[in-house]
Amino acid sequence: MRTWLIKSEPGAYSWDKFVADQRTEWTGVRNHAAKLNLMAMQPGDQCFFYHSNEGLEIVGLARVVRGAAPDSSDETGKWIAVEVEPLRALGRPVTLKAMKAERALADMAMIRQSRLSVSPVTDVERACILKMAGE
């Protein structure tokens, strides 16, 4: 089981909306590096859910329920999406500021490449983030 990090602007699609929906197709990724990460996702993998632009914190944990398939919002047929469901909110949100201050997270993909909307999280990083969340 691998762990990933997916970003969403809460104004566009918030954690609360995600919880209300119970399951969603993660559409709209139009970046090749992010697409490669989507393609590597397997059912059962988990994803930290991060609020970009507003909030700037990881708020919850999700699970991949279906691997990559054509993105239903894409008319070109070039892009793909996975389906995810919420697992649980974190004990407390982990802010970008706190992550940047944590030396163990200095090499995190999302820190090094801030614009990448779907990124991998290592086991060490995952454990660190969960600890920061008070879990």
Place this chain on the structure above:
DNA sequence: GCCAACGTTGGC
């Protein structure tokens, strides 16, 4: 195939 111009993302 290079590179300047431009658009978008996302943090500050």
Place this chain on the structure above:
DNA sequence: GCCAACGTTGGC
């Protein structure tokens, strides 16, 4: 609102 990072487009 600004700007850095980065991706894409289009002229040459």
